[in-house]
Amino acid sequence: MAEPRILILGGPGAGKGTQSRKTSEEFNVKHITTGELLRANKDRDISEFESEYDVPRTYMDQGELVPDEVVTLLVKEALSQVNGFVLDGYPRNVEQAEELNNMTDVDDILYLDVDEEELVQRLTGRRIDPKTGDTYHIKYSPPEDPEVEKRLEQRDDDTEETVRERLRVFRETTEPVIEYYEERGQLERVDGKQSPDEVWVDVRKAIENAQ
Ligand code: AP5
Numbered sequence: 007m008a009e010p011r012i013l014i015l016g017g018p019g020a021g022k023g024t025q026s027r028k029t030s031e032e033f034n035v036k037h038i039t040t041g042e043l044l045r046a047n048k049d050r051d052i053s054e055f056e057s058e059y060d061v062p063r064t065y066m067d068q069g070e071l072v073p074d075e076v077v078t079l080l081v082k083e084a085l086s087q088v089n090g091f092v093l094d095g096y097p098r099n100v101e102q103a104e105e106l107n108n109m110t111d112v113d114d115i116l117y118l119d120v121d122e123e124e125l126v127q128r129l130t131g132r133r134i135d136p137k138t139g140d141t142y143h144i145k146y147s148p149p150e151d152p153e154v155e156k157r158l159e160q161r162d163d164d165t166e167e168t169v170r171e172r173l174r175v176f177r178e179t180t181e182p183v184i185e186y187y188e189e190r191g192q193l194e195r196v197d198g199k200q201s202p203d204e205v206w207v208d209v210r211k212a213i214e215n216a217q
Pocket residue numbers: 016017018019020021022023024025040041042044065066067069070071072073074077094095096097098102128129131132133141142143146147163172198199200201202203205
């Protein structure tokens with residue numbers, strides 16, 4: 007079976023990272039996530055681009071999108087090194103969707119559908135283990151090991167105020183991307199309100215059917 011090329015779209019906290027990690031393991035493809043790429047480059051000088059601020063951090067901590075040129079460059083670099091992939095966090099606006107058309111074909115585009123209040127609950131309760139990178143939720147999936155619990159950290163952009171702003175940006179800027187793919191008959195909706203394991207059953211089935 008050829009290595010699949012998959013896009014996973016969804017609002018902030020819809021479970022893109024959770025489902026992309028499973029996809030990467032199961033189908034043996036690279037997980038490319040713009041959120042992680044940008045967090046690793048948070049303080050990189052981007053003043054050579056047409057940007058209002060000098061580093062990605064300023065955009066991210068306010069819940070705003072980092073300029074297209076910066077993100078597209080990182081995605082291009084990452085895609086040039088792989089055959090199959092699961093891409094999470096890109097495209098975030100119609101311009102990025104058009105850039106992606108010029109970079110690669112994709113086999114399947116999945117949209118994890120979750121309502122806004124659920125997204126706020128998920129993100130404000132999310133905690134990351136800085137040692138392993140594993141993601142937990144203080145209510146839905148706390149760690150069993152108290153040592154892990156002690157070292158958990160909250161992402162800088164998971165405060166309620168920033169989460170609300172990220173949702174506003176999603177509604178205004180990224181929902182048109184959902185319509186863009188829907189109009190082209192390329193989008194497959196997955197019920198993202200189910201438990202992570204139930205969502206995974208649907209995601210895996212969709213990817214297998216697209217092969
Ligand atoms: P990014 O890191 O991509 O953030 P996001 O899209 O807001 O998504 P998240 O990573 O917060 O959530 P997720 O959908 O991966 O959910 P997760 O699986 O962790 O981007 C961050 C910032 O970078 C942006 O704000 C922007 O500034 C910049 N950026 C990124 N891409 C860009 C681009 N293309 N252009 C410009 N700027 C860009 O799950 C969330 C929580 O819910 C966890 O606690 C998890 O345990 C829990 N959970 C997951 N699934 C379920 C479930 N089914 N049921 C119950 N709980 C669940």
